[in-house]
Amino acid sequence: MERYDHQKIEAKWAKIWEKNKTWKVDLAKAKKPYYNLMMFPYPSAEGLHVGNVYAFVGSDIHGRFARMQGNDVFEPMGFDSFGIHSENFAIKQGTHPKEQTTKNITHFTKQLKQLGSLFDWEHSVTTSEPEYYKWTQWLFLQLYKAGLAHKKEAPVEWCPSCKTVLANEQVIEGKCERCSTEVIQKELEQWFFKITKYADRLLKNLEWIDWSEKTKIAQRNWIGRSEGTTIKFKVVDSKYEVEVFTTRVDTLYGATFIVLAPEHPIVDSLKNVKEVQEYVERAKQKTELERKAEGKEKTGIFSGLYAINPLSEEKIPVWIADYALIGYGTGALFGDAHDERDVEFARKYSIPLKPTIITGDKEKDEKILKLKECFIGYGTLVNSGSFTGLSSKEAIIKVREWLIKKGRGGGKVTYHLRDWLISRQRYWGPPIPIIYCVKCGTIPVPEKDLPVLLPDVEDFRPTGTGKSPLASVTSFVETTCPECKGPAKRETDVSDTFLDSAWYFFRYPSVEFEDEPFDKIRTKKWLPVDMYIGGHEHAVLHLLYTRFVTMALKDMGHIEFEEPFLKFRAHGLITKEGTKMSKSKGNVVNPDEYFKTHGADTIRTYLMFIGPLAEGGDWSDKGIVGISRFFNRLWNFQENFKAPKQESNELEVARNQTIKKVTEDLEGLRYNTAIAALMEYSNGFLKNPPTKEQFNTLLILLSPFAPHLTEELWGKLGNKGSVHEQPWPTYDAKALEEKIVRLVVQVNGRVRDILEVSPGIKEKEAVALALKQEKIKKWFPTGKPKNIVFVKGKLLNLVSY
RNA sequence: GCCGGGGUGGUGGAAUGGUAUACACAGGGGACUUAAAAUCCCUGCUCGCAAGGGCGUGAGAGUUCGAGUCUCUCCCCCGGCACCA
Numbered sequence: 001m002e003r004y005d006h007q008k009i010e011a012k013w014a015k016i017w018e019k020n021k022t023w024k025v026d027l028a029k030a031k032k033p034y035y036n037l038m039m040f041p042y043p044s045a046e047g048l049h050v051g052n053v054y055a056f057v058g059s060d061i062h063g064r065f066a067r068m069q070g071n072d073v074f075e076p077m078g079f080d081s082f083g084i085h086s087e088n089f090a091i092k093q094g095t096h097p098k099e100q101t102t103k104n105i106t107h108f109t110k111q112l113k114q115l116g117s118l119f120d121w122e123h124s125v126t127t128s129e130p131e132y133y134k135w136t137q138w139l140f141l142q143l144y145k146a147g148l149a150h151k152k153e154a155p156v157e158w159c160p161s162c163k164t165v166l167a168n169e170q171v172i173e174g175k176c177e178r179c180s181t182e183v184i185q186k187e188l189e190q191w192f193f194k195i196t197k198y199a200d201r202l203l204k205n206l207e208w209i210d211w212s213e214k215t216k217i218a219q220r221n222w223i224g225r226s227e228g229t230t231i232k233f234k235v236v237d238s239k240y241e242v243e244v245f246t247t248r249v250d251t252l253y254g255a256t257f258i259v260l261a262p263e264h265p266i267v268d269s270l271k272n273v274k275e276v277q278e279y280v281e282r283a284k285q286k287t288e289l290e291r292k293a294e295g296k297e298k299t300g301i302f303s304g305l306y307a308i309n310p311l312s313e314e315k316i317p318v319w320i321a322d323y324a325l326i327g328y329g330t331g332a333l334f335g336d337a338h339d340e341r342d343v344e345f346a347r348k349y350s351i352p353l354k355p356t357i358i359t360g361d362k363e364k365d366e367k368i369l370k371l372k373e374c375f376i377g378y379g380t381l382v383n384s385g386s387f388t389g390l391s392s393k394e395a396i397i398k399v400r401e402w403l404i405k406k407g408r409g410g411g412k413v414t415y416h417l418r419d420w421l422i423s424r425q426r427y428w429g430p431p432i433p434i435i436y437c438v439k440c441g442t443i444p445v446p447e448k449d450l451p452v453l454l455p456d457v458e459d460f461r462p463t464g465t466g467k468s469p470l471a472s473v474t475s476f477v478e479t480t481c482p483e484c485k486g487p488a489k490r491e492t493d494v495s496d497t498f499l500d501s502a503w504y505f506f507r508y509p510s511v512e513f514e515d516e517p518f519d520k521i522r523t524k525k526w527l528p529v530d531m532y533i534g535g536h537e538h539a540v541l542h543l544l545y546t547r548f549v550t551m552a553l554k555d556m557g558h559i560e561f562e563e564p565f566l567k568f569r570a571h572g573l574i575t576k577e578g579t580k581m582s583k584s585k586g587n588v589v590n591p592d593e594y595f596k597t598h599g600a601d602t603i604r605t606y607l608m609f610i611g612p613l614a615e616g617g618d619w620s621d622k623g624i625v626g627i628s629r630f631f632n633r634l635w636n637f638q639e640n641f642k643a644p645k646q647e648s649n650e651l652e653v654a655r656n657q658t659i660k661k662v663t664e665d666l667e668g669l670r671y672n673t674a675i676a677a678l679m680e681y682s683n684g685f686l687k688n689p690p691t692k693e694q695f696n697t698l699l700i701l702l703s704p705f706a707p708h709l710t711e712e713l714w715g716k717l718g719n720k721g722s723v724h725e726q727p728w729p730t731y732d733a734k735a736l737e738e739k740i741v742r743l744v745v746q747v748n749g750r751v752r753d754i755l756e757v758s759p760g761i762k763e764k765e766a767v768a769l770a771l772k773q774e775k776i777k778k779w780f781p782t783g784k785p786k787n788i789v790f791v792k793g794k795l796l797n798l799v800s801y
Numbered sequence: 802g803c804c805g806g807g808g809u810g811g812u813g814g815a816a817u818g819g820u821a822u823a824c825a826c827a828g829g830g831g832a833c834u835u836a837a838a839a840u841c842c843c844u845g846c847u848c849g850c851a852a853g854g855g856c857g858u859g860a861g862a863g864u865u866c867g868a869g870u871c872u873c874u875c876c877c878c879c880g881g882c883a884c885c886a
Contacts, residue, residue: 218881220804221881221882325884327885332886414886609813612814615807617813620826622826625826626826630825673814675825676814676824680824744819744820748866750867789819797819799866
């Protein structure tokens, strides 16, 4: 008897599949295109992480399932090789990123091929290759031409360690997404994409795209739409007006002060006031975390200005404080007694407060009016002139109407979402294709001149001067103006990695087209993506950017759809002993070892068995042996296989039930229970030897999980062709019905007996039969239950009260 | 603070309002074996020789013939966002 030698079998099939290009899809001729996408990895030097394996296998199983259901599945893989992550590693190692990346990709590719996935290696992309980033630059130019890319000076987040600016989405709790260093605010001129222009559409489409609910919620919160009112306050003895934003205009009558963000334009006119200047400088230099740490202790300074409350006509002071944020609303707010932050600020600087909202609860209202309690809910207006007596909700409408009529304000919608800052003062990225000419100004690089090649330089380290290392490469910087042919300089920043990954799936099906980023016909056939599986950590990064880019491409007429992924499912996290794997904790599971000791099929199946794909789970070295045993058992079954003289009906029912269960579970990505069902079915082989057909069903259903093993066993059982070319089995609804069922008999809701009966047994018969049983009879001295609940073929509950 | 997701054996986890703990892992017991490995069988706790009871899904209440599942109150854990006016 031969033993199950996973190394031999997996190597054998990997070779055959690669040679025959088994997973190649004819992208031009495919009849039922199905684009199965997974988030491509950045090729780290450590190689494939078990988290990558989890995601890719989860996605591959879906692809294989779709393939067996008759789809032409396109499942590409590539490398997100540009960016700070790759570059930082190269800096640490002292190698050039280009060299390091090439090395890493070679290693990754080798590992990925071991997984036994459907990857079409002829349609791969590497974002750091000029053939790819040429089109990333092209994309920048399209956005520029559409007026969606612009350079502006703005307060931005700066990572002192990565020495570059960051997008808002890349600042996590005041720290750099990549290196966890506290970011600081700087005022710099940078390139932005106007993603905010799409805020409403990004929000609206969430209603219909089929995505994991939690990812949609995260995007909704991030976009953070809020409707409110703007109010223009006249500044006393000045030509200025201050426009403030509020969602609670019902409290306007009680506005007793105004707060401006330190970056507010009016503050600039006060620069001659020494104290103001000092405060503003100090505020700007604080890191975000410092601002937050001080959050409990608000700071501010009186500007010396007064404004007129248009409703109460009172003269109120204008303050400057960093709890007002320049990027939100109008960068200015009014303070009143119904906002905890305002109350705190007013108390600290002894600014008077006037409560204007009460609840109707006498005791509570007394506290509110005496400023012993800060009420922030909706209520009824008091001390509000002609608006007194209105409810908050009515007042919000009425006061706004009044302001509009008087020309003192209007409705406004504001968002938490900010424009996408895409400049990076780094080396390892696509140079932003812009030229600055003294005479002609800002000129985009003509498309025919793309790519703007990233020059090879020796010192690629970030400078920290606010300029990219490219700025010191004279041969790169000095150029001629495409318009006037006079001397000009290139933009020296590179673009954000997230721009590379915002469109990679457009390129996959069109890699052979050298003159365009994505072929029209190809794209129409394959996009949008049918299923996208990836990490939820990209909810407000990649997954938001890519939706914006797709919408913009549609508006520019390049494509006909505006949502890139019809279906997106977030997978969970694989932990070790309950904690996130990380190098510093030394608890990283290296898949290489397990490829050797257990094989790809076992790793694949084990990872999927740990828990539902959406939830992830905990890796355990002990747990994996369960799958090894399962596969050994199957192998030995085959070795000893002998068709029985008579087919077992019990096993045939189980076969149909298993097909149903596994099919439904695969549709819902509940791989863990699908595997359990397959184990259960195969355990039945011990009791009832399977026919070849029954064994084959198991192999077909298991093949997405264990492609090598099932292929081998398929052949060994004497079947022709490949298990992977078999159609997905269907079940016979009639065959699901068992001839004898176990009827649970309860007394007062507690199980007292189980009867084996025919599934069609009638209530009357069942009751009679049950009452004959000693176990049941003794509960009914009178012989008659007071109430009977009967669930056909399943349960009988006899009630004695 | 706000928004999500959870809390079930020693562990990972199963359960359209209908046998709680499927499927595995570990531990314990048994079978096979000269022995070990491998394999197969039993194994929630508790009372009982057994038959048969009782207790068990974070806590408490409720609805129901019947609740892990539905409703309310509370506690705890994980993830995200957060001075957003």
